[in-house]
Amino acid sequence: MNKITKYTAVLTLASAMTFASTSTAQATTEALTQAPQQTPQQVNLGSENIMAVAWYQNSAEAKALYLQGYNNAKTNLDEALKKHKGKEKLAIALDIDETVLDNSPYQGYAALHNQPYPEGWHEWIQSAQAKPVYGAKSFLEYADKKGIDIYYISDRDKEKDFKATKHNLKSEGLPQASDKHIMLKDKNDENKASRREAVKKDHRLIMLFGDNLLDFDDPKQPTQLSREALVNKHSKDFGKKYIIFPNPMYGSWESTLYENDFSKSDTYKDQLRRQSIQYFDPDTKDVKQDK
């Protein structure tokens, strides 16, 4: 490149840079002046779940809570075995998602990319990469060794997800992951009650495990009040017959916030989430709720 060409090139680059910075400045000014006319700030429901996923994946407390549940279950199991007489077989029934398998990488995808369920869910299941939650595998191995029948009762789709679910459970070395012992949601299944009843036909079902009330019993209504009434009804069962695990990422509790209508807009869901929260007002010293 000779001197003149080089000089011309530098000038061209400099003017291009000046133009670019002027355009950026113009664009920023335009954006600022236009902002009030735009629709309210875009709601990102996915990012609202980031702390829940971060807690679930990174807190030692989440792991400790799983251990607490499974340790309790082991004590209960030993007691049941000690008292057990007769020929009736003992069984336990476990939900799969967030009870035996950890699907938080899927929740991470949904949160970081603002994708609503079931976007990507079946792809996640098909990939069969879910790892067991803390304490699940050693407890289930213990139950298996003690001759307990283990049933995995999950609302994963039987038609779409059975094969990959079985593969995932088996590849993680979880015991009794056979066709008979994996009971996924069929077209005719409204809830889990009929599958629990099927197990009870020839077993004494000593414990149920889940991260959702529906893994234990069904409330009369899918409302917050009715769900709390169910918890009170079974207040003595938790930690004994019912082992419940933490799931702040999703669950039936969430749908009660939206009157069980997930088709509501993201903006309205965000509003309902906010309205569900009680907060302290430092000015008035009151605890309030905006309804």
Ligand SMILES: [Mg+2]
């Ligand atoms: Mg679950």
